[in-house]
Amino acid sequence: MKVVVAVTIKEVSERFGLSSDTLRYYEKIGLLDPVERNSSGIRNYQEKDLARIQFLKCMRISGLSIEMLKKYIHLFHEGDQTIAQRKMILEQQRHELQSKMQELQDSLDHLDHKIETYETNLVRLEKEMALKN
Structure with missing residues (x-):
């Protein structure tokens, strides 16, 4: 049985060294799929979200632009x-x-x-x- 990890935006921000605003922006522009929320509307990041954030951070550090990341994610969703x-x-x-x-x-x-x-x-x-x- 796979254990699902739910992590708050604050924890994700601290883990990856990204601001909460950046994480929300990534979600808003489609770099992150919509993050699940609890009954209070608080974001609960899952393992798949954390893996995507790690990828995005790596790509940004390597110099890949936001526009190219958007293109890459769009292609990813195409299959x-x-x-x-x-x-x-x-x-x-x-x-x-x-x-x-x-x-x-x-x-x-x-x-x-x-x-x-x-x-x-x-x-x-x-x-x-x-x-x-």
């Missing part, structure tokens, strides 16, 4: 005949992320080199100062 299209979106985003990671690595390498240059110059200056004393 298995859109698998190739969805895969293409993910592959394109993966390529963009790899390019960005290379740019960041190049920047990090440059910074490391500059820091090393400063450290070398500091050691040289300290030795010169020691010789003068």
Whole structure:
């Protein structure tokens, strides 16, 4: 028997580091399916909702736009005949992320080199100062 987990918006917000407003917005624009509510109207997020939120957060961190996420979710709802299209979106985003990671690595390498240059110059200056004393 599968245990269904019901989680409040506050708990989801804390778990994923997303504001309650962002979660409501995702639901409003269709990135999240309508979330079940209890008799008081409080959202009760289920496992499927949490899995979707994790996916959305991952995709946003990778740089995928809200518009592309909307397209992806729309394709998802159309069914298995859109698998190739969805895969293409993910592959394109993966390529963009790899390019960005290379740019960041190049920047990090440059910074490391500059820091090393400063450290070398500091050691040289300290030795010169020691010789003068």
